[in-house]
Amino acid sequence: MKIKNFNFRIESKGICILSMDNQDSEVNNINKNVIEEFFYLVNKIKADEKIRGVIINSLKKDFHFGYDFKELIKINNSKEILNMIFKLNQTLRSLENSGKKVIIIHKGRTASGGLELALCGHYRIASNDSDTIFALNDLDIGVSMGMGGSQRLPRLLGINKTMDLILNKKILTASEALDLKLIDELIDEDKIINKAKELINSKITTIKTWDDKTKKLNIVKPSDEKNIGLFIGTIAKSHSITKNHYPAVKTFLSCIFEGLNCDIDSGLKIESRYFVWLLNHKETRAMINTLLLNKPKTSIQNKNIEKLKIILDKNYAAEGIRLLLKGISPALIENAGKRLGFNDGPLATADNIGLSNIIDRLDSSDANVTALIGLLEKKNRKGKINNAGFFDYYLKKKIKIWEGLEELIALSKNQPDVSAIETQLLFLLINEFSRLADNFLHNIKIEEQDYFSIKKCNFPAWTGGPYRWIKDYGVKNFISKSNNFAENLGHRFIPSEKILKL
Amino acid sequence: MNEAFIYDALRTPRGKGKRDGALNEVTPVKLASQTLKALEKRNNINTEDVDDVVLGCVHPVREQGADIARTAVLEANWHQSVSGAQVDRFCASGLEAINIAAGQIMSGQSDMTVGGGVESMSRVPMGSSGGAWMTDPDVAYNTYFVPQGISADLLATKYNYSRTDVDSYAVESQKRATTAWKQKKFKKSIIPVEDQNKINILDYDEYIRSETTMQSLASLEPSFSAIGNSQGFNDIAILKYPEIERLNHVHHAGNSSGIVDGAAAVLIGNKEIGKKYFLKPRARICSFASIGSEPTIMLTGPADSAEKALKRAKMNVNDIDLFEMNEAFAAVVLRFMDTLNIDHSKVNVNGGAIAMGHPLGATGAMIMGTILDELERRDLSTGLVTLCVGAGMGTATIIERL
Numbered sequence: 048m049k050i051k052n053f054n055f056r057i058e059s060k061g062i063c064i065l066s067m068d069n070q071d072s073e074v075n076n077i078n079k080n081v082i083e084e085f086f087y088l089v090n091k092i093k094a095d096e097k098i099r100g101v102i103i104n105s106l107k108k109d110f111h112f113g114y115d116f117k118e119l120i121k122i123n124n125s126k127e128i129l130n131m132i133f134k135l136n137q138t139l140r141s142l143e144n145s146g147k148k149v150i151i152i153h154k155g156r157t158a159s160g161g162l163e164l165a166l167c168g169h170y171r172i173a174s175n176d177s178d179t180i181f182a183l184n185d186l187d188i189g190v191s192m193g194m195g196g197s198q199r200l201p202r203l204l205g206i207n208k209t210m211d212l213i214l215n216k217k218i219l220t221a222s223e224a225l226d227l228k229l230i231d232e233l234i235d236e237d238k239i240i241n242k243a244k245e246l247i248n249s250k251i252t253t254i255k256t257w258d259d260k261t262k263k264l265n266i267v268k269p270s271d272e273k274n275i276g277l278f279i280g281t282i283a284k285s286h287s288i289t290k291n292h293y294p295a296v297k298t299f300l301s302c303i304f305e306g307l308n309c310d311i312d313s314g315l316k317i318e319s320r321y322f323v324w325l326l327n328h329k330e331t332r333a334m335i336n337t338l339l340l341n342k343p344k345t346s347i348q349n350k351n352i353e354k355l356k357i358i359l360d361k362n363y364a365a366e367g368i369r370l371l372l373k374g375i376s377p378a379l380i381e382n383a384g385k386r387l388g389f390n391d392g393p394l395a396t397a398d399n400i401g402l403s404n405i406i407d408r409l410d411s412s413d414a415n416v417t418a419l420i421g422l423l424e425k426k427n428r429k430g431k432i433n434n435a436g437f438f439d440y441y442l443k444k445k446i447k448i449w450e451g452l453e454e455l456i457a458l459s460k461n462q463p464d465v466s467a468i469e470t471q472l473l474f475l476l477i478n479e480f481s482r483l484a485d486n487f488l489h490n491i492k493i494e495e496q497d498y499f500s501i502k503k504c505n506f507p508a509w510t511g512g513p514y515r516w517i518k519d520y521g522v523k524n525f526i527s528k529s530n531n532f533a534e535n536l537g538h539r540f541i542p543s544e545k546i547l548k549l
Numbered sequence: 550m551n552e553a554f555i556y557d558a559l560r561t562p563r564g565k566g567k568r569d570g571a572l573n574e575v576t577p578v579k580l581a582s583q584t585l586k587a588l589e590k591r592n593n594i595n596t597e598d599v600d601d602v603v604l605g606c607v608h609p610v611r612e613q614g615a616d617i618a619r620t621a622v623l624e625a626n627w628h629q630s631v632s633g634a635q636v637d638r639f640c641a642s643g644l645e646a647i648n649i650a651a652g653q654i655m656s657g658q659s660d661m662t663v664g665g666g667v668e669s670m671s672r673v674p675m676g677s678s679g680g681a682w683m684t685d686p687d688v689a690y691n692t693y694f695v696p697q698g699i700s701a702d703l704l705a706t707k708y709n710y711s712r713t714d715v716d717s718y719a720v721e722s723q724k725r726a727t728t729a730w731k732q733k734k735f736k737k738s739i740i741p742v743e744d745q746n747k748i749n750i751l752d753y754d755e756y757i758r759s760e761t762t763m764q765s766l767a768s769l770e771p772s773f774s775a776i777g778n779s780q781g782f783n784d785i786a787i788l789k790y791p792e793i794e795r796l797n798h799v800h801h802a803g804n805s806s807g808i809v810d811g812a813a814a815v816l817i818g819n820k821e822i823g824k825k826y827f828l829k830p831r832a833r834i835c836s837f838a839s840i841g842s843e844p845t846i847m848l849t850g851p852a853d854s855a856e857k858a859l860k861r862a863k864m865n866v867n868d869i870d871l872f873e874m875n876e877a878f879a880a881v882v883l884r885f886m887d888t889l890n891i892d893h894s895k896v897n898v899n900g901g902a903i904a905m906g907h908p909l910g911a912t913g914a915m916i917m918g919t920i921l922d923e924l925e926r927r928d929l930s931t932g933l934v935t936l937c938v939g940a941g942m943g944t945a946t947i948i949e950r951l
Contacts, residue, residue: 269684272610275676278684279694280780286690287781290788300686378794382787448794465791 061099068106076115086138100148100247113160132319139167150243159185163196171230173221184216189334191295193322197302198314202257269304292509298325333511341494352503355487365408367393372415374459377448383468388507398436477513481543522549553651554830558918560813563754563906566670571751572810577669580812581621587740596627600659603650605642605666606910608678639939644913648837661822665814666911693789693845695782698773700847701878703786706797715879716766719804726900727759738918756807756906771798789845804879809906813914836862837946848881850943851935852888858945870929873916875936876901
């Protein structure tokens with residue numbers, strides 16, 4: 048086999064150095080070819096009795112970034128992906144169990160995937176410098192671990208610590224990683240390769256604690272009575288934060304719960320299946336596309352985007368007020384916004400911005416609008432600023448919806464389903480964004496506008512941004528539904544030229 | 550179909566389910582076996598004639614594990630031919646055990662059975678058995694799991710039961726239970742718990758707080774506000790019920806069921822076995838039913854299960870003289886009465902679990918005895934027993950005196 052992505056050499060005294068060096072990429076990633084080559088090389092190493100140990104390092108600036116998602120999300124066959132993941136995990140597992148010492152050298156950035164790969168090693172050393180970091184923030188792009196990390200990490204650090212690192216998307220310096228025992232030693236860069244070679248001649252064990260039949264694994268299983276509270280609490284907290292939009296979080300917790308109740312080999316299978324399942328979600332693909340693959344290389348002027356954000360917030364708030372005037376229950380309006388993934392519902396957003404700043408978004412010729420504004424002004428309900436708006440506040444903390452609203456607005460007897468309000472809000476924001484974005488984000492392509500919508504305008508990440516969401520929804524369907532909304536609710540729903548051209 | 554008759558029903562008193570509770574020193578198997586021994590003695594039966602003992606137990610782990618029903622049969626020194634099965638339908642386990650035991654008689658597969666239950670909440674605390682429902686992320690996410698107290702507050706919020714409503718109900722429960730004890734209304738069913746020397750350990754329900762008033766309850770902090778807010782359960786409840794702005798946390802230790810220890814057993818048989826032992830049937834089991842409903846609000850099942858059981862018995866709600874509806878939380882009983890339009894004067898006439906406690910696996914069998922005694926005392930005919938059940942279920946049983 049012709050090896051393109053690794054530099055493989057056997058030095059004296061049975062020391063093998065396996066250096067990762069992806070041919071087609073600036074960084075080391077795992078793709079189909081890499082897996083095939085890795086599989087081949089590991090088998091070769093295992094078969095060679097003279098090899099006593101392997102040093103794995105990177106010839107690039109950084110250690111490893113994990114899966115090549117660009118390739119991965121193009122594969123639309125679950126079985127094909129699963130077989131690929133299984134093969135990689137079997138390779139890592141067979142290296143871990145080969146009886147040969149595996150030493151990992153971390154230098155530069157190690158992303159979650161890279162750490163997962165490294166965890167098959169028996170001793171991990173890191174270069175003692177500020178560029179060497181461990182970025183465990185995969186959840187930010189909507190993916191969970193798929194190279195055994197959800198199985199090895201809790202078996203190494205404990206369930207609690209693992210949940211803390213991953214759910215809080217920690218980015219660790221090398222010395223923090225050492226404190227956590229994620230790595231075994233920090234070494235100055237110039238001495239690191241010699242240290243690795245020494246380690247192969249030393250007495251470090253090649254049996255992982257989870258494979259050591261003579262010892263009991265010092266881990267409290269998820270099903271253990273002691274862990275009931277931890278799981279109930281962590282699940283509830285994460286569910287309440289992510290609503291139902293971020294399957295990666297649930298996937299990660301499921302891998303731990305299901306995988307740690309059995310042995311590691313079954314656990315690895317559980318993780319692989321979940322990884323494939325997760326990739327099949329449109330939220331996952333949307334987030335990978337927008338937040339990872341189309342991440343802009345250039346930055347933009349914050350001042351511009353801040354203006355855009357404020358206008359969008361105003362429109363969001365105004366739409367909530369319009370719904371309210373139609374007799375929709377304020378609870379339903381607020382919950383619709385929160386369900387979409389916004390921190391605040393439209394009416395709370397109105398309070399944040401201040402009533403006086405939203406009036407220009409509303410139709411002043413509408414008697415209902417003027418009555419509402421009149422009432423709010425009369426009662427001096429300016430918003431959060433004076434602890435009185437659509438909500439009552441105590442020291443700027445939201446308490447409850449203002450009861451005075453009931454005087455003016457009779458709730459409609461037939462309240463709509465919350466999903467209808469969610470759809471209305473989302474369509475409004477997408478159309479407004481598309482109409483406005485070009486004024487504030489000059490010469491920025493739509494994929495990058497999607498990125499900025501999430502990172503700078505609080506657009507919910509699960510959508511992948513407005514344009515991505517339209518594509519997932521179906522451009523034709525989006526346009527016809529928008530036109531429908533426009534007919535019934537106003538021209539603010541008319542899709543932009545840009546959307547029509549998608 | 551054969552008819553299933555209740556020949557006897559008895560229970561232990563309920564001890565506080567804490568370290569300082571009187572029954573904390575008594576193992577659950579001892580609680581259960583004492584009820585079996587008492588049934589044997591009172592009815593003078595040859596236990597070889599008992600086909601099966603079915604006992605409810607919600608946390609069948611540790612010393613309640615490994616089929617506590619069969620273990621209690623052996624510990625009671627009953628004939629080794631008597632089989633035993635432990636069942637779990639959460640809070641209705643004790644009633645479910647009766648239904649299963651009665652079902653064996655009705656189907657003609659058994660002649661005499663026991664249905665009952667046991668729970669030592671002081672020794673095997675609530676939650677001990679874990680379970681996929683709340684700890685498996687996939688299941689907990691998909692079912693919008695929240696603890697039962699959050700469900701009770703959600704129910705109170707959705708159906709507008711105020712703190713005053715639920716506290717008033719609780720005060721009344723205490724009042725009724727206190728009167729019932731004063732008038733010795735439980736005397737027929739209660740067997741004292743004794744030690745190995747036949748020395749009395751407990752012979753009364755020690756959880757009751759007769760002095761309870763609206764003022765004393767007003768000082769209690771809501772029990773589920775802190776976990777609801779800090780752990781995210783309120784948000785999950787609202788995710789499922791988006792019409793609700795925020796949860797009104799009305800339940801607290803004084804208007805929710807008490808945590809207690811106890812056991813109960815009901816002797817059920819066909820006509821022939823009664824004749825053999827010269828036992829008079831006290832009631833006939835008319836029908837029983839269980840249902841499932843939305844699991845997050847969880848506690849609205851009793852009305853549905855009652856309606857299902859009524860339909861099976863070809864009765865309507867007005868045909869029922871007395872109701873026992875387990876007082877898991879005050880709002881649950883209020884909702885049950887409102888849904889079926891039942892007057893409070895017919896429901897839990899001798900108080901309930903708010904005053905006396907709710908030993909999870911045993912309660913269903915305990916309140917079966919309570920309703921039977923009261924029907925006899927008032928010389929009324931029909932009774933319906935129902936309990937709200939975890940994960941949105943409900944179970945109900947209708948009996949008729951002969």
